[in-house]
Amino acid sequence: MKRLELWLYIAQRASALVLAPLVLLHLGVILYAVAGGLSASEILGRTRSTWMWPAAYGLFVVAAAVHAAIGLRVVLREWTSWRDRSLDLATLGIGLVLLLLGLRAVQAIA
Amino acid sequence: MLKVEIWRGTEEGRYETYEVPSQPSQTVLDLVTFVQRKLDPSLAYRFACRVGVCGSCAMTVNDTPRWTCRTHVQKVVERGRVRIAPLRNLPIVKDLATDMVPFFDKGQEAKGRFIPSDAAATSVAEISPEDPKRKEADAAIECIGCAVCYAACDVVSWRPEYLGPAALNRAWTLVSDARDSDRIGHLQAVADDAGCHACHGHQNCVEHCPVGINPTRSISGLKRLVLMAAVRGRL
Amino acid sequence: MRNHPSYRAFLVHRLSGIALALFLPAHLIVLGLALETAMLDGFLDWAAQPAVKAAETILVILLALHLFGGLRLLAIELLPWSDRQKDWIGWAAAAALAVGAGFVVRSFA
Numbered sequence: 001m002k003r004l005e006l007w008l009y010i011a012q013r014a015s016a017l018v019l020a021p022l023v024l025l026h027l028g029v030i031l032y033a034v035a036g037g038l039s040a041s042e043i044l045g046r047t048r049s050t051w052m053w054p055a056a057y058g059l060f061v062v063a064a065a066v067h068a069a070i071g072l073r074v075v076l077r078e079w080t081s082w083r084d085r086s087l088d089l090a091t092l093g094i095g096l097v098l099l100l101l102g103l104r105a106v107q108a109i110a
Numbered sequence: 111m112l113k114v115e116i117w118r119g120t121e122e123g124r125y126e127t128y129e130v131p132s133q134p135s136q137t138v139l140d141l142v143t144f145v146q147r148k149l150d151p152s153l154a155y156r157f158a159c160r161v162g163v164c165g166s167c168a169m170t171v172n173d174t175p176r177w178t179c180r181t182h183v184q185k186v187v188e189r190g191r192v193r194i195a196p197l198r199n200l201p202i203v204k205d206l207a208t209d210m211v212p213f214f215d216k217g218q219e220a221k222g223r224f225i226p227s228d229a230a231a232t233s234v235a236e237i238s239p240e241d242p243k244r245k246e247a248d249a250a251i252e253c254i255g256c257a258v259c260y261a262a263c264d265v266v267s268w269r270p271e272y273l274g275p276a277a278l279n280r281a282w283t284l285v286s287d288a289r290d291s292d293r294i295g296h297l298q299a300v301a302d303d304a305g306c307h308a309c310h311g312h313q314n315c316v317e318h319c320p321v322g323i324n325p326t327r328s329i330s331g332l333k334r335l336v337l338m339a340a341v342r343g344r345l
Numbered sequence: 346m347r348n349h350p351s352y353r354a355f356l357v358h359r360l361s362g363i364a365l366a367l368f369l370p371a372h373l374i375v376l377g378l379a380l381e382t383a384m385l386d387g388f389l390d391w392a393a394q395p396a397v398k399a400a401e402t403i404l405v406i407l408l409a410l411h412l413f414g415g416l417r418l419l420a421i422e423l424l425p426w427s428d429r430q431k432d433w434i435g436w437a438a439a440a441a442l443a444v445g446a447g448f449v450v451r452s453f454a
Contacts (some may be wrong), residue, residue, distance in 0.1 A: 006340060010308040013183035013337075013422065016415055023412045030405060031447050033453035037435060040385040061373070068366040075363060098369060105376035174346050262346055311421055313351035326351075327426040334423065 001089040004088075008070050015108035023061045047109040058089025069095030112187065114141050117195040122201045124152075125193065138178035139169050142206065155206035162251045162320065165256035166170060167342050169206050170195040175261040179318040197261040198271075216273045221299035222280035227291035235289045247286035250279050250328045256271065259315035259325055269302040269338050275315035275325035282328035285335060297332070297339050308334040354434045358414040361407040370406060398452055406445035413437035 001007065008104040013023050033042070047053040082090075112132050115125040128145045139157055146153040157167035162180040171186050172193050187191060196328050200208035230237075259275035262265055265275045278300055285296045300306045306329050315325040319335050339345050391397065408428040417433045 001389070003301055003340075003345070005303040006307055006357040007303050010337065010340065013419065016419060017267070020412065020416060020426060021410060027405070027409060028413070031451050033446070034448060035451045037295065038389045040379060040382045040389065042377060044382065056271065064369065068362075068369055072366050078265075089386075093450055098373070101370055101373035101377065104375050105379075108377050108379035218357050264347070309354055311351060311418060312347075312355050313349070314346060316351070318346070324426075327419075330422050330426060 008073070011066055012070045015063040015070075018059065018063040018069055022056060022063070025056065033077070044109060054106055057109065058103070058106045061100065061106055065098035065102055066094045068098055112183065113191045114145060114305060115191065115201075117146060118140070118153075118205055120204060122214075123202075123205075125195075128249065129156040133182070136183045138169070138176065138181045138183060138186065138192065138194065139167050142169075142178065142194060143181060153206070154204040154339065163254060165244070165254035168256040168258045168261070170197055170261065175258040175318055177256055177258060180320060182333055197257055199258065199261050199263065199266045199274075202344070206331055208257075209255060213260050213274070213276070214255075216277040217280055219257075219299065219304075220273045220281045221292075221296050222275035222277055222284065224284060224287070225290055225295065227289065227290035237288055243286045243288060246331065247283045250286075250325075250339055251283045253279060253323055256320065258318050262314040262318040264312055264314060265308050266299060269308055272308045273300065273304050274308075275309075275329065278309070278324060278332060279325040279328040281306075282331050285332070294339065294344060296335050297298075298345055300332050301336045301340065301345055306336060309333070350431055350434045350445075354417070354418045354437075357438075358418070361411040361414070364407050365411055366443055376446055401446055402448055402452075405448045406441055408440070408443040409441035 034045070047057070069091050073087060073092060076087060076090075084098075111129045113265055114128045114130050116128060117123055118126045120132065128149050130141050130144050130149075133140070141258075142155050143157075147156065155158065155167075155169070157164075157179060158164040159166075160179045162177055165177070167178045167298070168175060169180060170176075171178065172188060174186075176186070178194075181232065182193060184217070193207065196202045196208045199211065200213060203209050239248075253276055255276065259279075260336050263272075264273055266272050280302050281296050284290045285293050290296070309326070309329045311326055311330075313326045315322075375385070378388060389428055392401070413436075414437050417430065417437050420427075420433065421430055
């Protein structure tokens with residue numbers, strides 16, 4: 001693909017812009033929920049109370065899969081000698097695995 | 111007496127230690143020149159103006175890239191020792207002289223040259239020194255091409271094809287120049303895989319630029335312009 | 346050569362990013378356990394141990410560091426230059442530590 005690095009950069013920044021408010025929300029939920037210990041019924045009671053929690057976390061896992069896969073690709077490219085086409089395929093693989101695990105987790109709490 | 115350790119050889123080589131008398135207001139370039147004139151005439155190094163204008167005398171001094179003609183020994187000496195090596199990220203010709211060709215080639219690759227318009231041949235463009243774009247260009251334009259930023263840049267060492275701070279900074283002065291007629295051409299040149307988006311904002315270049323330029327600021331400006339051009343499909 | 350705030354901010358961002366990327370699959374697999382409520386409760390009991398709580402605190406701080414450091418990077422790249430961005434590094438670190446402190450306090454609430 002022409003200018004692959006540029007488009008990956010754009011995807012990385014776009015996913016970051018999506019993630020920023022969601023991570024802020026997530027940190028807020030963590031601080032709220034951790035008091036008094038965690039339990040499955042408490043977590044699921046919250047996430048199943050409205051469709052907005054699964055929707056927010058669905059968006060979260062899509063953006064996180066994109067962001068983490070591209071980020072790891074940059075690190076591997078710069079800090080190891082792995083930089084050929086197979087790295088791009090591995091990046092795609094990492095992103096897809098994270099996406100599948102993420103969607104499964106969202107389904108579980110929905 | 112100062113103990114001066116100087117890199118001898120090419121990529122393969124070793125440090126040789128020389129004893130050089132200490133003097134007031136002595137520069138690192140003075141040390142190297144003393145060694146070459148009095149102790150070992152086979153020492154290779156490069157300099158020209160000795161006053162911080164030509165950008166040819168940069169070397170690695172105690173692990174930091176510096177212009178040696180304007181670096182006082184007093185500022186860098188550590189327990190009576192100064193260690194001098196060629197600039198990082200460039201092939202070594204011999205001893206302290208690096209091959210600057212890859213550095214200058216990247217200036218061309220980044221299309222770091224003024225592209226005049228037809229109108230410029232027949233009339234004089236009026237540009238106010240207060241114009242914001244002109245101010246951006248002015249802030250970045252005094253680069254002396256010494257390659258200190260290029261040697262300081264870790265992204266260059268991790269991605270040898272990366273254009274580097276100096277070439278991108280030069281490109282920024284041109285896209286900020288109202289008289290230049292090929293803005294998209296300049297942006298295309300810095301949007302390729304070795305271009306401005308590889309920069310992580312370490313700011314080693316900012317920390318080390320001897321003339322106080324901020325290449326990270328210039329590169330951030332390029333990133334914004336390339337981003338806008340790319341999403342509008344104009345690249 | 347690398348002994349300055351911007352470079353340290355880069356290292357923090359990269360190392361926290363690597364740690365979060367490695368943690369993420371484990372986190373998602375555990376949440377997938379919620380399909381079996383009992384299994385998730387078993388895990389949450391295990392995670393209530395002090396050593397695991399301490400590790401969680403570190404993860405929360407890493408997430409906050411990556412968030413606030415990342416906002417700083419977005420500001421540098423998307424907004425006009427500001428010479429005050431060196432201050433932002435300090436604010437980002439302070440905000441992340443505040444989140445970590447908040448997590449510790451709330452864990453005992």
